[in-house]
Amino acid sequence: MKVYFLKRFLELIPIFFAISIIIFVIMNSMPGDPLLQMRMQNPRVMTNDPERMRELREYYHLDDPLPVKYFTWLKSVMTGDLGYSSMYKTPAIDLITSRLPNTLILTITAWLIGLVVALPIGILSAVKKYSAFDYTTTVFAFIGISLPGFWFALIAIIIFSVSLGWFPVSGMATYGITGSWNIFIDRLRHLVLPAFVLGLVQVASWVRYIRTSLLEVLDQDYVRTAYAKGVPDRKVIIKHALKNAMIPIITIIALDIPYFFGGALIIETVFSWPGMGRLMYNAVISSDYNLAISCLMFLAIITLISNLVADFLYVMVDPRIRMGRKGA
Amino acid sequence: MERILEVDNLKISFKTQLGRITPLDGVSFSLSKGETLGIVGESGCGKTITAFSIMRLLPKNAFLGEDTRIAFRGKDISTLGKEELQKIRGKSISMVFQEPMTSLNPLYTIGWQISEVYRLHEGLSEEEAMTRSVEMLRLVGIPEPKKRVTEFPHQLSGGMRQRVMIAMALACSPELLIADEPTTALDVTIQAQVLELMNELKDKFSTATIIITHDLGVIAEMCDRVLVMYAGQIVESGDIFDIFDRPMHPYTKGLINSIPKIEISKKDQKKLSVIDGYVPHPSSFPDGCRFRPRCPMAFEKCLEKPPMIESEGHHSVRCWLFEGDDV
């Protein structure tokens, strides 16, 4: 098993390099000269002096050949130095780490909501294939994957915040609330709409996937063997089928974690949630190249980690991988 | 001789999005205690569906015919409810399937899978069930059963997995064993071993057995009586000597003739004989005699549906050529 992990981890290293190269290429393709950029955003601090400019160019390795630039950049990324945000005038890494917890709160809650809703519905749909329940669920699932996330969010705000007034329109907290219980409730109220919107959109694709996975397993020979042995229906589904279906389901649920970050970007923007997604959006809107690239790099690393997490979970469930695939 | 199984006018239809398909049309046969019945035919003739329908292992969109009756030890099981059916499956009637590679659950040890039958039907505890499972493994000729019992299916070879399947099926000493192409997916040498094992065990437990196969060699090895099926119907039935020595139906003759024979002298060597044409799909069975388009002996009467005509010694055939031969 350790061999398996080592192998997977080593496989990710060249991938990491490839991705970093791509991100680097994107970064370098961005129009505009960084020094001019800095000058435009900080006219008082930046000089016009050509001599000074040349020194700065050397300091920032701006005129080095591309490979050198790449490795310098990569080195600083690996040591945690993600550069400076021209918009916020703070190191990018600080901005990201300060917003990350907010995004995590949102993402994890949405993920949990998604799981709790999708799993039972998906399983029931498969078990009651072609029934009215299944048909309705399928239609809702289609609706879910076709809804533009931001539109769903806007409609939700119009209905629940503006018309009904149940939840606040935006932000993560209200200013000026005192008392820990009140603060907790206030935070919760702010969390509900964005988390549900983010989670429910994911539910749609998960429900279909869970249904398909379970159906595929139910079609397998060993399930037929279980029925032939006289095992009662419920036991066949839970003990024989579900356990096998869990393998692909767990993989997808773990691998989808990065998508929550992606979806969070839009949701955070609509709800003005102070998270990493909104940070990235602000970066792009104000052409803060460095910050945008830093966020992207961060996302890439999170993705690679969740790949490893998925591998880990996969191993836990499937004895064939655990034992290194002996036998015929 | 007690009649273990009586299948009467078995008709199965499937309701699909494209309409109704009837792959099985009026199959009738019976089986006595200790007897071994072979069902032979090409792929798509309905033999597997016949096997599955006894224990009703067919999908939800399958429907039984109006007058269909499946009597196990005298009682009609075709109308049994879910719970009663589950009591019979694995205990009184068992099945062995074609693909040992995929018929065992990859996530449970083989010991667990065999003992499941004991826990379910005989109410044994986990320990007792496991002990019995080890015994069964020994019985089916798996070496070091105590060790094997904790292994997973992927750690066993195809032949061994099939032995495990047999162990699972015979665990509760069922009265009827249905084997669907039990050796088709195995290597030839392993085939022989498994067949020998099956012969031994079915005599030992005096289990009535149904063997589904397309391989006439297997039939010759194992069976007392044979049913030849084509396009959802039985076209000939009799004991194995009748079928092999005096085949009546042109299809049966064609099957027997197409067994390659190794001839010693050159003058005995002939070209491999084949049956022209293809097996029809259930959505387009021919009218009248279903074998007519491929039959070298077809004549005008064949446009009508031939009934089963019983000849001497319980040798029956569904063919107009034998009209008037009935006993």
Added chain:
Amino acid sequence: MPKFLYRRKLDEIEGKSRPVHINSYRQLVWAKFKSHKLAMFGAFVLVGVVLFTVFGPLFVDAGYEDMDFSYLFSPPFTEGHPFGTDELGHDVLVRVMYGGRISLFVGLASAVITTLIGTVVGLLSGFYGGLVDRLLMRFVDVMLSIPMFPILITLTLVFGSGIMNIILVLTVFGWMGVSRLVRGLVLSIRETEYVMSARAMGVKNGRIILRHVLPNVIPIVIVSATLNMSYAILAESSLSYLGLGIQPPMPSWGNMLQRAMNYILGTTTGVNPWWLTVFPGFFIFITVLNVNFLGDGLRDALDPKFVSES
């Protein structure tokens, strides 16, 4: 419950289903597609939407820039403005129609381009295999697991906005999903006996790809194209909503929603112009939904092994 037959007898369905007579693959595909109710519905609605956006403007005098100052922020069904107007008096219906043209065009173009590139890459990679294939696919796998949307918005920094640029943004990485699907299929086709015998007979690789592999890959390509299109429409509207896609004054369903967001809490006169949000978004939703229905129906119809229970 699957795999379980109860006591039902034939007379229950005797009257309700007719026997089957199918003679060719094409008949089979068409019959399966026709019986897929959602797909038929989807196809029908999509045709409606396309007609609406493409030919609708011909029936209206107004352009999407025309401002009707007497009717600012009017709700739907006001005289001359079935979908209402926005803050500058633009007619929402007209804007939805023109916006539709843009959104549909971007969606279709991206889908076609990504599918073409993806198919070619998948075909070549799968067929020729080797180290390049393995590395490429592993790379594609991981790239695909990175959330696409943040990548897209970063790409707008590189390419800028506007119709052509957005199409570019969507296609740069959009071909990867298709290529993986195609490559998977090509791998299994490559190992089939008829391809192996063709190779053994010395048939040139190119010919094998064209005559044996490609026809079998086409069903999955068609289905991928529809999925890509629905994703492209959603992505374009999201980008436009964020201000990174189609820029005003050119309308797109997405950027109409961006303007609508400014008034979500109500206007200065206390009106809640919900129609500004509802209509464009609804059209995005309807289009994508029906493209998805269509794709699902196509997938079921084109899959040779799949005949569903009814």
